[in-house]
Amino acid sequence: MGKSSQLPYLSRLPLLFLFLLQISTTWAASNSVYETFVQCLSDQTKQPDLISKIVYAQNNPSYTSVLQAYIRNAQFNTSSTPKPVIIVTPTNESHVPAAVVCSKKNGLQIRIRSGGHDYAGISYVSDVPFIILDMFNLRSITVDMNEQTAWVQTGATLGELYYSIWKKSKVHGFPAGVCPTVGVGGHVSGGGYGNMLRKHGLTTDNVVDARIVDVNGRILDKNSMGEDLFWAIRGGGGASFGVILAYKINLVSVPETISVFRAERTLEENATDIVYRWQQVAPTTDENLFMRMLIQPSTSKVNKGAKTIKATIIAEFLGKADDVVALLGKEFPELGLKKEDVKEMSWIDSVLWWNQNNGTPEFLLNRNPNSADYVRRKSDYVQTPIPKARLEWLWQRIIENGRPGMVFNPYGGKMNKIPITETAFAHRAGNLFKVQYSVTWEDGGIEAENNNTAQIRNLYRLMTPFVSKNPRSAYLNYRDLDIGISHSGSYAEGKVYGVKYFNQNFDRLVKVKTAVDPQNFFRNEQSIPTLSSK
Ligand SMILES: Cc1cc2nc3c(=O)[nH]c(=O)nc-3n(C[C@H](O)[C@H](O)[C@H](O)COP(=O)(O)OP(=O)(O)OC[C@H]3O[C@@H](n4cnc5c(N)ncnc54)[C@H](O)[C@@H]3O)c2cc1C
Ligand SMILES: *[C@@H]1O[C@H](CO)[C@@H](O)[C@H](O)[C@H]1NC(C)=O
Numbered sequence: 001m002g003k004s005s006q007l008p009y010l011s012r013l014p015l016l017f018l019f020l021l022q023i024s025t026t027w028a029a030s031n032s033v034y035e036t037f038v039q040c041l042s043d044q045t046k047q048p049d050l051i052s053k054i055v056y057a058q059n060n061p062s063y064t065s066v067l068q069a070y071i072r073n074a075q076f077n078t079s080s081t082p083k084p085v086i087i088v089t090p091t092n093e094s095h096v097p098a099a100v101v102c103s104k105k106n107g108l109q110i111r112i113r114s115g116g117h118d119y120a121g122i123s124y125v126s127d128v129p130f131i132i133l134d135m136f137n138l139r140s141i142t143v144d145m146n147e148q149t150a151w152v153q154t155g156a157t158l159g160e161l162y163y164s165i166w167k168k169s170k171v172h173g174f175p176a177g178v179c180p181t182v183g184v185g186g187h188v189s190g191g192g193y194g195n196m197l198r199k200h201g202l203t204t205d206n207v208v209d210a211r212i213v214d215v216n217g218r219i220l221d222k223n224s225m226g227e228d229l230f231w232a233i234r235g236g237g238g239a240s241f242g243v244i245l246a247y248k249i250n251l252v253s254v255p256e257t258i259s260v261f262r263a264e265r266t267l268e269e270n271a272t273d274i275v276y277r278w279q280q281v282a283p284t285t286d287e288n289l290f291m292r293m294l295i296q297p298s299t300s301k302v303n304k305g306a307k308t309i310k311a312t313i314i315a316e317f318l319g320k321a322d323d324v325v326a327l328l329g330k331e332f333p334e335l336g337l338k339k340e341d342v343k344e345m346s347w348i349d350s351v352l353w354w355n356q357n358n359g360t361p362e363f364l365l366n367r368n369p370n371s372a373d374y375v376r377r378k379s380d381y382v383q384t385p386i387p388k389a390r391l392e393w394l395w396q397r398i399i400e401n402g403r404p405g406m407v408f409n410p411y412g413g414k415m416n417k418i419p420i421t422e423t424a425f426a427h428r429a430g431n432l433f434k435v436q437y438s439v440t441w442e443d444g445g446i447e448a449e450n451n452n453t454a455q456i457r458n459l460y461r462l463m464t465p466f467v468s469k470n471p472r473s474a475y476l477n478y479r480d481l482d483i484g485i486s487h488s489g490s491y492a493e494g495k496v497y498g499v500k501y502f503n504q505n506f507d508r509l510v511k512v513k514t515a516v517d518p519q520n521f522f523r524n525e526q527s528i529p530t531l532s533s534k
């Protein structure tokens, strides 16, 4: 892979400086920084024997495998990707305050990594000397069936959480993302959603308490951190405010039997009618029904070799097959859904089904370390249905454009009932669906990267007339450095991406940030700025 993988971070720096930076980062890794840092951690924790086992300098034989284990975008797995001076892998919560205090003392930036799924890699890449605080060992999950709650440490994966709930109850679940290797830390703090969104809201809407380490190394819970900070770390992302150790969540009830189905149509099979109608039905129908829609360039089965568009509905209904067939028979007759198209299963089996797996729930415990595709994602919100004629125009442009596709995720239901100010997550009533732009490729060097990047940006540009404006909103968890990037940490730079991610909630996030981290220690390419930063 070529150097361009770093462009988002480094394009502003002259090449020579870059080169020097890389050498000096390597030098910094040499014994002196490592030793000062370890000494500091030992002083802070009074556990010298343990500390050396959880700290990896660049010359440690395990450094590379620890670094690569939770890289989830292969674009940032190259020899020229900037590397941390040190990786710290806490095995007890008390190591986290120590790591914060010691990285501050040593002038090292901190990057917090839970599951590593950040699309732009900002949990493990930085262009200044930095450490990674890697949370994967802090992954205990305590389910309390009396309270119907769980405490989940942020290094846990969604798959581990689903599995732990299933072990205790077959009629409880949790409304979070589809992919089981996604980490709790980034997912919950950035909003998080899955196929129960319309019934139960965002992942973060189901959070009732949290534990966070602040910039002074204090461990705070909901009461001691105060309302404002607790508000901010539900949708505003964690990395601007501190290190979140754990979230306490409410479990939700799920029926013993739920239903899933998948339906595919190409243009020759009236895909345009289906997509048009979907825009009316999916965001307004019964909140037990979540119908995701994939739009992909494809080849025609009818006209051999001709290009077409394939629209795929992937759906989950919290109820019986007969009921969803009857519901859609009324609301969406164009789909012609029949009982034999629908599969009934338990909630945990539906989690596997969404991952095209029909094995046992143990599948969810597989962390699948050190594996990644080359990916690029962007996001948008659609607030008025796209007319049929415009869809037809769009299909031709998508076909001409090349490989990228889109995923439409319907809102409505519970999302319309939660006020915008309830949490930091601002995209609620008024949005019909969220668009995820998506392109994934195999290694192909800098050319493949440039080509795919150009194509996905072009698709995003083509969608301009159909999506939210002023601001053109985006979803924080679909990290996209194209919408703005902070070089200096200034308020002005932060506002560019800040209002897109958080709309009117941005101002309150800035106030919280200014109060809890006035020196802007916790920062990254898209962190919340402080009020005073120039
Ligand atoms: C394959 C795949 C599938 C996905 N599916 C979904 C989906 O179904 N629904 C959905 O909503 N999103 C989905 N996402 C997006 C996902 O929610 C975000 O990428 C999320 O931020 C990942 O969390 P993480 O802990 O794995 O990531 P990381 O890369 O570890 O972290 C992401 C961000 O959060 C910060 N952070 C992480 N842990 C902490 C912590 N403990 N304290 C403070 N800050 C922290 C990081 O520093 C970084 O800024 C998916 C992503 C991928 C790659
Ligand atoms: C682990 O961390 C907790 C703080 O969450 C602390 O109370 C406890 O003493 C620590 N245990 C060890 C062995 O350091």
Ligand SMILES: *[C@@H]1O[C@H](CO)[C@@H](O)[C@H](O)[C@H]1NC(C)=O
Pocket: 268, 269, 270
């Ligand atoms: C497409 O629509 C036409 C007219 O509405 C209908 O006759 C035909 O059966 C549909 N085709 C499919 C595959 O649904």
Ligand SMILES: *[C@@H]1O[C@H](CO)[C@@H](O)[C@H](O)[C@H]1NC(C)=O
Pocket: 068, 069, 071, 072, 073, 074, 077, 370, 371, 372, 373
């Ligand atoms: C990173 O690259 C190495 C080869 O250098 C490969 O073995 C590993 O699987 C890759 N990991 C990821 C997450 O891409």
Ligand SMILES: *[C@@H]1O[C@H](CO)[C@@H](O)[C@H](O)[C@H]1NC(C)=O
Pocket: 402, 403, 447, 451
């Ligand atoms: C980009 O990829 C497409 C195929 O998706 C190909 O047709 C085109 O030639 C490529 N362009 C460049 C500049 O590599």
